Amino acid sequence: MLSETALGIYYWGVYAWFVVGVVAIAIPAIVEIKNLLVKK
Amino acid sequence: MSSIYGYLILAVFAAIFIGISVLVSKRFPIEGVDDFVAAGRSIPYALIAASVMVSWVWTTTIMGAAEAGMWYGVSGGLNYSWGACVPFFVFIPLVMHLRKTMPKATTFTEFVEQRYGTFVSRVFFVFGIGVILYVFTEQGVGIGIAFNSIFGIPYAVGAFIPIAIVTVYISKAGLRGSIFNDVIQFFIIALIFLVTIPLILRAIGIDGLYNGLMDVVTNPNNINHNPEALSMTSAAGLRYGITAVVIAMGQVLLDQGYYSKAISTVSSKSLLKAYVIGTLFAWAPVPILSGNVFGTSVLALGVGEGAGIELTSQAAPYMLNFIYGTGLGSVMFVLMIFMAGMTTGGNCLAGAQALFTVDFYKRIINKNATEKQQMSFGRKITIALGICVGIAAVMLEGVSLLKLDIFSGIIFAAPTSAFIAGMYWKKTSPAIAVLSMFAGLAAGLTAWFTIADPDMNWFVGNMLALFLPAVIVILGSPFSRFSFDFAKLKNYEPDHQVAVREE
Numbered sequence: 001m002l003s004e005t006a007l008g009i010y011y012w013g014v015y016a017w018f019v020v021g022v023v024a025i026a027i028p029a030i031v032e033i034k035n036l037l038v039k040k
Numbered sequence: 041m042s043s044i045y046g047y048l049i050l051a052v053f054a055a056i057f058i059g060i061s062v063l064v065s066k067r068f069p070i071e072g073v074d075d076f077v078a079a080g081r082s083i084p085y086a087l088i089a090a091s092v093m094v095s096w097v098w099t100t101t102i103m104g105a106a107e108a109g110m111w112y113g114v115s116g117g118l119n120y121s122w123g124a125c126v127p128f129f130v131f132i133p134l135v136m137h138l139r140k141t142m143p144k145a146t147t148f149t150e151f152v153e154q155r156y157g158t159f160v161s162r163v164f165f166v167f168g169i170g171v172i173l174y175v176f177t178e179q180g181v182g183i184g185i186a187f188n189s190i191f192g193i194p195y196a197v198g199a200f201i202p203i204a205i206v207t208v209y210i211s212k213a214g215l216r217g218s219i220f221n222d223v224i225q226f227f228i229i230a231l232i233f234l235v236t237i238p239l240i241l242r243a244i245g246i247d248g249l250y251n252g253l254m255d256v257v258t259n260p261n262n263i264n265h266n267p268e269a270l271s272m273t274s275a276a277g278l279r280y281g282i283t284a285v286v287i288a289m290g291q292v293l294l295d296q297g298y299y300s301k302a303i304s305t306v307s308s309k310s311l312l313k314a315y316v317i318g319t320l321f322a323w324a325p326v327p328i329l330s331g332n333v334f335g336t337s338v339l340a341l342g343v344g345e346g347a348g349i350e351l352t353s354q355a356a357p358y359m360l361n362f363i364y365g366t367g368l369g370s371v372m373f374v375l376m377i378f379m380a381g382m383t384t385g386g387n388c389l390a391g392a393q394a395l396f397t398v399d400f401y402k403r404i405i406n407k408n409a410t411e412k413q414q415m416s417f418g419r420k421i422t423i424a425l426g427i428c429v430g431i432a433a434v435m436l437e438g439v440s441l442l443k444l445d446i447f448s449g450i451i452f453a454a455p456t457s458a459f460i461a462g463m464y465w466k467k468t469s470p471a472i473a474v475l476s477m478f479a480g481l482a483a484g485l486t487a488w489f490t491i492a493d494p495d496m497n498w499f500v501g502n503m504l505a506l507f508l509p510a511v512i513v514i515l516g517s518p519f520s521r522f523s524f525d526f527a528k529l530k531n532y533e534p535d536h537q538v539a540v541r542e543e
Contacts, residue, residue: 001257001270001271002114002270002271002272004246004247004250007114007246007249007250007253007270008246010114010332011241011246011249011332011333012241014325014328014329014332015237015238015241015325015329017321017324017325018233018234018237018322018325018326018329019234020321021093021317021320021321021322021323021324021325022230022234022322024089024317024321024322025086025089025090025093025226025317025318025321025322026086026090026226026227026230027086028084028085028086029086029087029089029090029223029226031086032084032086032087033087033223035084036084037067
């Protein structure tokens with residue numbers, strides 16, 4: 001059974017994981033769209 | 041809320057998404073079949089990662105995972121997540137292998153035709169179209185329910201219009217249009233999650249969550265009493281995760297949309313990066329957050345069926361209303377479901393468009409067709425499929441999505457073993473492939489219809505549908521005299537022009 005501390009680490013940890021995933025896509029995606037629109 | 045807001049959301053997003061597809065088709069004119077169905081194999085990785093992530097975020101990834109959080113506690117979302125991620129870790133090496141061994145392939149049925157022959161290829165074509173129509177219909181049903189329950193818009197209108205919007209933008213701009221729209225929808229879904237999750241966690245607090253869940257664990261009078269709610273190793277949750285693997289396996293491996301996106305990346309390196317980031321980094325936390333933050337928060341607040349909500353599937357909208365109030369919360373919920381359903385539907389329809397454009401028209405209807413005729417047929421069939429899906433979604437009003445999803449696992453898991461074996465193992469013959477598929481299907485359906493225990497029939501049916509074909513393939517192939525020469529796939533030339541970059 002999880003303790004309160006472990007629960008906090010688990011919930012906020014998954015949120016941090018999601019933030020990393022979104023940033024890993026969002027920043028290069030904006031750059032790529034800009035490049036595609038400028039290049040063509 | 042007034043239905044005017046619902047119609048306004050539909051109208052605004054119809055204008056945005058159809059407008060984007062018009063702009064994309066003007067900016068990047070479609071030059072041939074490969075450009076139409078595989079975006080000219082030139083899409084950078086981050087756009088594909090965004091597209092893959094949102095395509096795999098279904099209406100059930102939000103609502104179903106939140107429900108799993110209510111049923112299984114802290115392990116519910118996690119089991120949903122790993123269960124639905126496993127098929128991608130079968131798919132990623134498989135599609136990279138396909139790209140290497142058969143560089144000019146676009147559809148998985150082209151590979152099956154070369155590997156197992158025309159008959160098996162047609163069987164896979166039927167399964168491929170079946171999975172696409174089923175998944176797209178399910179999204180329409182989910183969106184229809186959301187618009188109907190929040191804004192009071194007639195279910196049929198709420199289900200049909202989003203399907204029509206997707207159909208218009210896919211038929212207009214092909215795969216490229218779908219990917220650009222997916223990126224916009226990625227930002228909307230990500231923004232709602234990024235803002236909402238910390239607001240809920242701060243409002244209830246980790247101590248509030250813990251104390252509420254502790255009451256669920258220890259208090260037999262708690263409406264949601266579950267001694268395993270704070271356990272990460274809940275046996276029921278684990279069984280749910282294993283079933284998720286079976287259900288998702290066919291939905292990934294037989295959905296041409298994922299192959300089209302993988303093929304459209306500029307290189308194998310981009311493909312790997314896009315799919316790993318899109319699934320493991322960006323998608324995998326979504327059901328865990330939905331299960332934990334939406335599902336277990338509802339538990340911690342002491343809300344349950346008949347006490348605050350009518351059904352556990354209302355956990356996600358309940359928490360959005362809790363944070364934003366009934367007005368804004370409802371709009372946020374509908375937006376998430378709308379975006380999730382549209383992107384998944386778009387992925388399906390782009391896949392169906394590829395299957396019909398590449399595999400169907402020139403091979404079966406008009407052997408001398410030009411690429412222009414192939415694309416024209418692809419567009420027409422996309423519209424026809426969209427109308428069929430819209431009608432099916434309207435007719436399925438009131439049917440349980442969860443039951444449909446579990447039943448679909450039996451049907452679509454059965455062909456996956458033959459497909460995977462065909463990709464790597466030269467000894468698996470067309471006869472073994474066919475036998476394994478139909479044996480798995482028959483065993484799964486027999487279990488579903490004959491086992492009286494409603495808590496076991498779905499589980500046994502799904503397990504048989506996935507594992508019996510695997511056993512037949514593994515035991516049958518070594519005794520087969522058949523031996524396939526994979527080298528010939530390297531020189532495969534499709535019926536349309538394909539330019540492949542050297543890697």
